[in-house]
Structure formats: structure tokens, C-alpha cells
Amino acid sequence: MQTNFARSLLAVFGTCLSVQAGAAQAAVAQICPEFDQGKQELSVRVSTGCMTGMARFKEHDLALKVDQERAHIELSGDIAFHPIDSPAVTADCAGAQSFTLSATDIEPRRYTLSYAGEPLGHVDLLDGAEPPTCIGTKRSKFRLRLPITDSDSLADWAFDPQGDWRGASITQLLEPVLGSAPESLEGRPEIEIRMEKRLWQSGHLKSGGSRRAPFMAVSIIRHGLGDDSVLGDRYFVAVIKRPDGWRVDRLWRQQMCARGQFAGQWTAAACP
Numbered sequence: 173m174q175t176n177f178a179r180s181l182l183a184v185f186g187t188c189l190s191v192q193a194g195a196a197q198a199a200v201a202q203i204c205p206e207f208d209q210g211k212q213e214l215s216v217r218v219s220t221g222c223m224t225g226m227a228r229f230k231e232h233d234l235a236l237k238v239d240q241e242r243a244h245i246e247l248s249g250d251i252a253f254h255p256i257d258s259p260a261v262t263a264d265c266a267g268a269q270s271f272t273l274s275a276t277d278i279e280p281r282r283y284t285l286s287y288a289g290e291p292l293g294h295v296d297l298l299d300g301a302e303p304p305t306c307i308g309t310k311r312s313k314f315r316l317r318l319p320i321t322d323s324d325s326l327a328d329w330a331f332d333p334q335g336d337w338r339g340a341s342i343t344q345l346l347e348p349v350l351g352s353a354p355e356s357l358e359g360r361p362e363i364e365i366r367m368e369k370r371l372w373q374s375g376h377l378k379s380g381g382s383r384r385a386p387f388m389a390v391s392i393i394r395h396g397l398g399d400d401s402v403l404g405d406r407y408f409v410a411v412i413k414r415p416d417g418w419r420v421d422r423l424w425r426q427q428m429c430a431r432g433q434f435a436g437q438w439t440a441a442a443c444p
Contacts, residue, residue: 199251200234203287204306207278207297214238214278214297219270219306220251227267228254236273238283245295247273247287282366294368321389322373326408329424330440337420342367342388342411345418349392349407364393387412387421395428401443403428403436 201221207214218234234249251269280297287309295304339345350363370389388411395404405427412421429435429443 200247200287200309202306202308203247203285203292205245205285205295205304207280207304209280209299211276212278212280213274213276214245215272215274216245216247217270217272218247218251220268223253223267223269229267229269230254232269232271234271234273236275238275238278240279240281243281243283245283245285247285250288319368319370319389320373321370321410324373326424328438328440329408329426332423332425338414338417339419340417342390342418345411345420346390346392346409349409362393362395364391366391385412399430401430403430406438 199220200218202219204217204219205214206217214236216236230252232249232251234247234251237246237248238244239246251271253267278297280299282294282296282298282301285292285295285307290309292307292309296302297304337345337348339347346365367388367390369386371386390407390409390411392407392409393404394406397404405425408424409420410422412419426438426440427443428438429441432444434441434443
């Protein structure tokens with residue numbers, strides 16, 4: 173059976189391939205979001221990728237749903253083509269299809285994105301964020317690339333080599349951090365938590381050997397802790413999955429002082 177990889181190669185070299193009649197065509201391959209800050213309008217272009225010119229579009233039932241309370245963008249449905257009756261199929265990509273869905277009154281924030289129930293990553297619609305890029309689905313060889321974390325970027329953070337905590341879930345795992353907030357909080361305390369699958373930059377973390385396996389990067393930012401000397405603190409936690417549960421592999425910390433030389437800045441130094 174002709175694979176997506178074979179179709180792509182044949183398209184590049186301009187050759188053709190004989191396949192069985194009615195061979196299945198690839199459907200949704202890429203999702204490309206765009207956001208108009210002024211109009212607060214989200215447009216999502218859904219594309220099939222390379223399709224033989226003999227593929228005849230039949231219909232689609234694509235749907236876009238934006239859940240602003242959960243900050244989640246969900247795409248569902250598919251793109252259908254008529255069966256190919258010819259025993260010989262050319263791979264000229266002329267049959268590629270794309271459709272644009274839109275939603276209005278969208279609040280600018282950082283959304284998660286999924287297609288057909290499969291999480292694909294994040295789409296940052298905040299003002300000043302990098303423009304969203306196309307994301308590949310499981311039917312595309314252009315998979316979402318995992319962000320790379322360079323340990324040198326954490327050089328100004330305090331490293332905790334004793335952060336070897338374990339738990340049955342990530343939430344339970346982070347209780348030593350989240351549970352350290354004082355019981356009586358003044359003002360309007362805020363806690364922001366973000367989780368994202370990442371890879372370490374190749375060649376770093378020499379003390380831990382080669383660590384190119386994906387890990388969960390957990391970012392925790394806390395403000396309004398009711399402390400006269402500390403305005404807030406933040407953590408970067410590398411979490412890995414083991415057969416016996418989740419484990420904190422590495423942890424870094426910074427805090428924002430209310431006074432002194434580093435007042436109002438993130439620093440690894442102790443606050444006066």
C-alpha cells in the first residue's frame with residue numbers, strides 16, 4: 173500500500189506508482205492557526221498535505237470549537253475523497269485540499285490544541301507572542317517538534333540537587349512546592365502552572381549523562397505570598413515518568429524580592 177512517505181518522495185522526484193484501485197488517501201495532515209488581535213478572530217486552516225491529482229474531493233465535516241474557560245481549541249471531523257478507480261495513480265500532489273474555519277470574540281491567551289481528541293500542543297495568542305505555526309497531526313510525517321530546553325538558560329536560577337520527589341501523579345508530585353505557600357495569604361495570591369513536553373539540549377546535563385528522552389517541563393509562578401520580603405517565586409521542574417510513577421528529576425528556583433539590590437527582579441539570591 174502506498175504510504176504518505178512514499179507519496180512525498182514520489183512527488184519530489186516527479187515519478188508515479190501503481191497501487192490498488194481505491195487506495196485510501198491521507199486526510200487532515202496539517203493545522204495552521206492565525207489570530208487577528210484587532211478583530212479578536214481566530215482562523216484555522218486545515219490541510220490534507222500532498223494528494224494525488226486523481227483524488228476527487230467528496231465532502232468534509234470539519235468543526236472548530238473554542239472553549240475559552242478551559243483555554244482549549246478543539247478540531248474535529250475529516251476530509252473525504254471519492255475512491256480512485258484507476259489502477260495507476262500519479263503522485264503530483266494536485267489534489268491537495270485545504271479549508272479555513274474561524275471563530276470570533278476570542279480572548280488572547282495561551283490555548284491548548286487538539287485534533288480528533290489527540291493533543292497537539294499549544295497555540296499562544298497573547299499580544300507579542302510569536303506567530304502560530306502549522307502543526308502536523310498523526311497522519312502527517314511533519315510532527316510537532318518538541319521545544320528544546322538549554323540548561324544554560326537556567327544558569328541564574330538556584331539548582332536543587334535534592335529535588336528527588338516521587339508521586340502517583342504530577343499534581344501529587346508537586347505538593348512540596350504548592351504546599352509551601354503560607355496557610356494565611358494576604359491580598360490576592362496567584363499561582364500559575366504550565367506543563368509542556370520538552371527535550372534537553374544535546375550535550376548538556378553532563379552530570380546526568382545523555383538525556384534526550386522527553387520530559388515534562390513544569391513552570392510554577394506564585395505571586396502575593398503574604399511575605400514582607402518576597403513578592404513571589406517561580407520554579408522550573410523537570411518531571412519524568414517511571415514504572416512506579418512520576419519523579420522530579422531536576423528543579424530550579426528563583427524569587428522576586430520586595431527590597432534590596434534585586435527588588436522587583438527574579439533572582440536566585442536570598443531576599444533581605
